Amino acid sequence: DAGVTQSPTHLIKTRGQQVTLRCSPKSGHDTVSWYQQALGQGPQFIFQYYEEEERQRGNFPDRFSGHQFPNYSSELNVNALLLGDSALYLCASRMQMNTEAFFGQGTRLTVV
Amino acid sequence: AQKVTQAQTEISVVEKEDVTLDCVYETRDTTYYLFWYKQPPSGELVFLIRRNSFDEQNEISGRYSWNFQKSTSSFNFTITASQVVDSAVYFCALRQTGANNLFFGTGTRLTVIP
Numbered sequence: 156d157a158g159v160t161q162s163p164t165h166l167i168k169t170r171g172q173q174v175t176l177r178c179s180p181k182s183g184h185d186t187v188s189w190y191q192q193a194l195g196q197g198p199q200f201i202f203q204y205y206e207e208e209e210r211q212r213g214n215f216p217d218r219f220s221g222h223q224f225p226n227y228s229s230e231l232n233v234n235a236l237l238l239g240d241s242a243l244y245l246c247a248s249r250m251q252m253n254t255e256a257f258f259g260q261g262t263r264l265t266v267v
Numbered sequence: 268a269q270k271v272t273q274a275q276t277e278i279s280v281v282e283k284e285d286v287t288l289d290c291v292y293e294t295r296d297t298t299y300y301l302f303w304y305k306q307p308p309s310g311e312l313v314f315l316i317r318r319n320s321f322d323e324q325n326e327i328s329g330r331y332s333w334n335f336q337k338s339t340s341s342f343n344f345t346i347t348a349s350q351v352v353d354s355a356v357y358f359c360a361l362r363q364t365g366a367n368n369l370f371f372g373t374g375t376r377l378t379v380i381p
Contacts, residue, residue: 188367197358197371211367243310254300256369258312
């Protein structure tokens with residue numbers, strides 16, 4: 156049973172570019188959340204998707220957008236990248252009625 | 268507003284020593300969940316425990332134990348007889364009942380020296 160998988164594992168982008176990160180949830184999970192973890196900090200909630208809709212959003216600008224597909228997988232898109240967007244982006248999945256979230260290994264995004 | 272404080276930024280212990288990681292939280296909610304996660308160098312957050320706010324019973328799982336005290340808003344984590352494989356960053360987190368997001372502390376980096 157595969158856990159939460161994210162791709163790519165590492166990514167280098169130039170300031171101003173756009174990036175798409177991908178997440179496949181753990182088998183049986185229908186809810187996906189995205190977190191941003193800056194170096195030396197705890198993860199910060201970006202948004203959550205359930206039934207292909209954004210259900211809750213953290214304090215992130217509109218440059219951060221997402222999508223959930225019918226197979227429950229999800230994408231995180233970031234437009235007009237800033238140097239400050241450099242971070243580890245973590246995807247978490249869970250069953251909607253459960254409370255434990257399981258995390259992937261993350262995508263390390265570096266903006267230069 | 269929710270807030271989780273992990274005052275210990277880094278801790279180093281010698282293998283087989285016991286170590287306690289502190290977590291203090293703030294919330295106005297009467298019901299909530301508390302969590303501990305472990306983050307090894309690979310980056311993945313590994314779920315360790317969830318505790319409901321109305322369940323103050325302490326829990327032990329092998330070498331791990333957790334002390335939840337609602338009166339002091341603390342949820343401390345103790346590792347007994349530490350091992351090198353315990354070296355990681357440990358995060359305490361809070362989630363409101365009915366909400367979707369976790370509020371994380373800034374983490375405690377534990378280094379176990381052989």
